[in-house]
Amino acid sequence: MLSIEQLKHLFPDWETGLYEAVLEHAELKEAYAGEILLKKGQNIKSAMLVVEGTIKLYQEDEDGGEYFMYHLNPGEACAVTLVCNYHHEQSQVLAKAITDIKFLAIPVTYMEKWLNEFKSWHYFVIKTYRSRYEELLKTIHEVAFKNMDERLEFYIKKQVDQFGVTVKLTHQEIANDLNTSREVISRLLKKMEHNGWIKMNRNAFDWIKKQN
Amino acid sequence: MLSIEQLKHLFPDWETGLYEAVLEHAELKEAYAGEILLKKGQNIKSAMLVVEGTIKLYQEDEDGGEYFMYHLNPGEACAVTLVCNYHHEQSQVLAKAITDIKFLAIPVTYMEKWLNEFKSWHYFVIKTYRSRYEELLKTIHEVAFKNMDERLEFYIKKQVDQFGVTVKLTHQEIANDLNTSREVISRLLKKMEHNGWIKMNRNAFDWIKKQN
DNA sequence: ATTAAATTGTGATATTTATCACACCACCCA
DNA sequence: TGGGTGGTGTGATAAATATCACAATTTAAT
Structure with missing residues (x-):
């Protein structure tokens, strides 16, 4: 005890x-x-x-x-x-x-x-x-109120608050949590990568977006 | 007092x-x-x-x-x-x-x-x-989890529980409450009418769907 | 090292919902 | 009685998301 x-x-x-x-x-x-x-x-x-x-x-x-x-x-x-x-x-x-x-x-x-x-x-x-x-x-x-891109960002921020900037989740796991499909998450993450918000790795990525 | x-x-x-x-x-x-x-x-x-x-x-x-x-x-x-x-x-x-x-x-x-x-x-x-x-x-x-048709049904049922089977709301008001557009609600209500779930009037309709 | 499994990338297409445009109708009221 | 006004119907189109198919890549397992 x-x-x-x-x-x-x-x-x-x-x-x-x-x-x-x-x-x-x-x-x-x-x-x-x-x-x-x-x-x-x-x-x-x-x-x-x-x-x-x-x-x-x-x-x-x-x-x-x-x-x-x-x-x-x-x-x-x-x-x-x-x-x-x-x-x-x-x-x-x-x-x-x-x-x-x-x-x-x-x-x-x-x-x-x-x-x-x-x-x-x-x-x-x-x-x-x-x-x-x-x-x-x-x-x-x-x-x-939000589209999937914003909901994904909100979701990632909750992860970051919990576990730090390295998000150790597969696209499939994120898709499950947001009740959408893996393809949608993959494409949105790719877009975030292009925008310089994340740095992708296998089974994980880093949140590097500057606030504001 | x-x-x-x-x-x-x-x-x-x-x-x-x-x-x-x-x-x-x-x-x-x-x-x-x-x-x-x-x-x-x-x-x-x-x-x-x-x-x-x-x-x-x-x-x-x-x-x-x-x-x-x-x-x-x-x-x-x-x-x-x-x-x-x-x-x-x-x-x-x-x-x-x-x-x-x-x-x-x-x-x-x-x-x-x-x-x-x-x-x-x-x-x-x-x-x-x-x-x-x-x-x-x-x-x-x-x-x-639900599409707009099911959300509309859920919404109407809440109205019916509150105020009885005659729902006195315009399509626009319902659309506002569900954060969608009037056209979407109009079309879905029309479909419900075809299915015999509601009886439409101006500015109101009756919920007549039998349960089960 | 080679196969098997899991993860990711991406095109094509279908479905759902949003948006725009406009017609029609009922009702109020000056 | 003839406009307004607000409510509704509906087509056309755009945007967002879901679904299917399959390739490519990495990791794990034997």
């Missing part, structure tokens, strides 16, 4: 009692890069708080499509699984580990109990919802 | 003290159908709780585009304006009254105070975020 110091570092705004409750009742789980942690329609039995690594959240279509929404990093929680006061909730999203990860799984029963006991848990839940709500708004803005 | 009975009817899960606090510190405001209540980039100075009428929430583009996300009805709150713990927040959305409305405006300072004082306020905020978060997920699902 984690030490209380590690918890404090990840979740600095919590009360002492909450750290203790988490240590007592949450399970520390692990998953490998590439594992699917949650699928659309799956029942939610525990909340996920990221301890180590990165999770990607997707909207998932009935027939195989995916649309990338946002990353979850250590100290953040998956809003979808914070089903306080709701029972038998089904997941509306797809969650994938994209690095090896560790996360805390908190059974739904405690999530509700803690709402009554810990003010800092209450704040944490609200903060989580608010920040994810804002991410979704950005996603809608992109997909509703 | 409202009576405490009216408040109880709108917000049945609140504590007595919260009703009193709202009566004391919230302002009851009115607006006419068509008025814009909140614009993208505008500073948020108070939360909006709907008392009467219906508000439409949009994602707003820099150059005039709109994308309809969801309706807010009496007893519901605008998640964007519930900026507990956040200061100087700017609105990411556009909110329009589409009927004459009444709403309670709660200054940000009290929203934060009440988080400490009233458990039911805390729950209300979380519930609001959760339900709006789910609406946004549905919106992303439509716009990311």
Whole structure:
């Protein structure tokens, strides 16, 4: 299990009692890069708080499509699984580990109990919802108003914020995340290369566009 | 102002003290159908709780585009304006009254105070975020995966749930809400008419598609 | 080293949506 | 009663994206 110091570092705004409750009742789980942690329609039995690594959240279509929404990093929680006061909730999203990860799984029963006991848990839940709500708004803005070239740029910038200027993704992976086809991404990346925005390599490229 | 009975009817899960606090510190405001209540980039100075009428929430583009996300009805709150713990927040959305409305405006300072004082306020905020978060997920699902014909059907169904089977909107208004052009909507509605899904009138049409 | 698999490049074509142009119709109202 | 005005219908065309086909290249595997 984690030490209380590690918890404090990840979740600095919590009360002492909450750290203790988490240590007592949450399970520390692990998953490998590439594992699917949650699928659309799956029942939610525990909340996920990221301890180590990165999770990607997707909207998932009935027939195989995916649309990338946002990353979850250590100290953040998956809003979808914070089903306080709701029972038998089904997941509306797809969650994938994209690095090896560790996360805390908190059974739904405690999530509700803690709402009554810990003010800092209450704040944490609200903060989580608010920040994810804002991410979704950005996603809608992109997909509703922008053409693929701009959406690709937005997508790459999110990658760069997460992992640095070298984007280690194949064209196919990017196409999947944006729910388009590999050819479209290849052609758009080629155009970006011509414009001097990226420097291409195999299985990766560098984002070198100057801002402004 | 409202009576405490009216408040109880709108917000049945609140504590007595919260009703009193709202009566004391919230302002009851009115607006006419068509008025814009909140614009993208505008500073948020108070939360909006709907008392009467219906508000439409949009994602707003820099150059005039709109994308309809969801309706807010009496007893519901605008998640964007519930900026507990956040200061100087700017609105990411556009909110329009589409009927004459009444709403309670709660200054940000009290929203934060009440988080400490009233458990039911805390729950209300979380519930609001959760339900709006789910609406946004549905919106992303439509716009990311569906073609315009399916998005139009989804849109019409939301209208029907709100106002009944007679949809009193011009093709232009629908086109604006879906960020497309009037011609596209006209042609798709014509197709729906041929399929026997709708019965067209001037400035309105009836949704008569049988489910399944 | 040679084959197999994965990745990328690119033309051709189809589909979807956007845009332009203009006709027609219903309704209001001076 | 005869224009306006706003709403709708529809063809032609352009632009964006999807799909298909296949070549070329790099990496991985035996």
